[in-house]
Amino acid sequence: RKEVExxxxxxxxxxxxxxxxxxxxxxxxSQSFFWYRQDCRKEPKLLMSVYSSGNEDGRFTAQxxxxxxxxxxxxRDSKLSDSATYLCYSGAGSYQLTFGKGTKLSVIP
Amino acid sequence: xxxxxxSPRHEVTEMGQEVTLRCxxxxxxxxxxxxxxxxxxxxxxxxxxxxNVPIDDSGMPEDRFSAKMPNASFSTLKIQPSEPRxxxxxxxxxxxGNPKGELFFGEGSRLTVL
Numbered sequence: 248r249k250e251v252e253x254x255x256x257x258x259x260x261x262x263x264x265x266x267x268x269x270x271x272x273x274x275x276x277s278q279s280f281f282w283y284r285q286d287c288r289k290e291p292k293l294l295m296s297v298y299s300s301g302n303e304d305g306r307f308t309a310q311x312x313x314x315x316x317x318x319x320x321x322x323r324d325s326k327l328s329d330s331a332t333y334l335c336y337s338g339a340g341s342y343q344l345t346f347g348k349g350t351k352l353s354v355i356p
Numbered sequence: 357x358x359x360x361x362x363s364p365r366h367e368v369t370e371m372g373q374e375v376t377l378r379c380x381x382x383x384x385x386x387x388x389x390x391x392x393x394x395x396x397x398x399x400x401x402x403x404x405x406x407x408n409v410p411i412d413d414s415g416m417p418e419d420r421f422s423a424k425m426p427n428a429s430f431s432t433l434k435i436q437p438s439e440p441r442x443x444x445x446x447x448x449x450x451x452x453g454n455p456k457g458e459l460f461f462g463e464g465s466r467l468t469v470l
Contacts, residue, residue, distance in 0.1 A: 283459075290447060290461035290462060290463050290464055291399070291461050293459070296458075334398075336459075344401060344404075346391075347398065348397075348399075349398060349399075
């Protein structure tokens, strides 16, 4: 059983659209949550951490729903440069760190 | 500042050969991770070191895989003998403090086993 599940997409959206991704986790002991961005043939890079109260960074908003065990990422006013794969990352305890397989986003002109 | 440095960037080898991948973490980081990424399985944690000590190697696929961290600035992942199913991108990542902190990834080593 995969501990972190993501819709693989691809999500094809026009420039300027709003798009949201969800990521569900099965380990209720998960304590740490992050969104990473991975460009084609590149390494993953941290996009943002996910806090219980939710957090926003410019056009990006991340939220955590512990009751339903999912985290979400909302991207407003999509840019062509947002095209990438978005990976969610969940940590339960000190050493149980799991990435989802990623959701591919393509922003179309 | 230098990030995580991995070598080689690309490796093509024949089945049965030994493969050694190398990683230099960011100076001052005390946690080091080896990941493998494939289309089918995504990013899989192979092994995690803290202060040069292997903490969790439950992700290492089998005895053909081994990893060492002889000092704070160097780690190796070795596959012997290699098989075609080992073809993947292998990432090394490091972090400061506890493993819940941000992971900084190297550019990866793309391995092809023929």
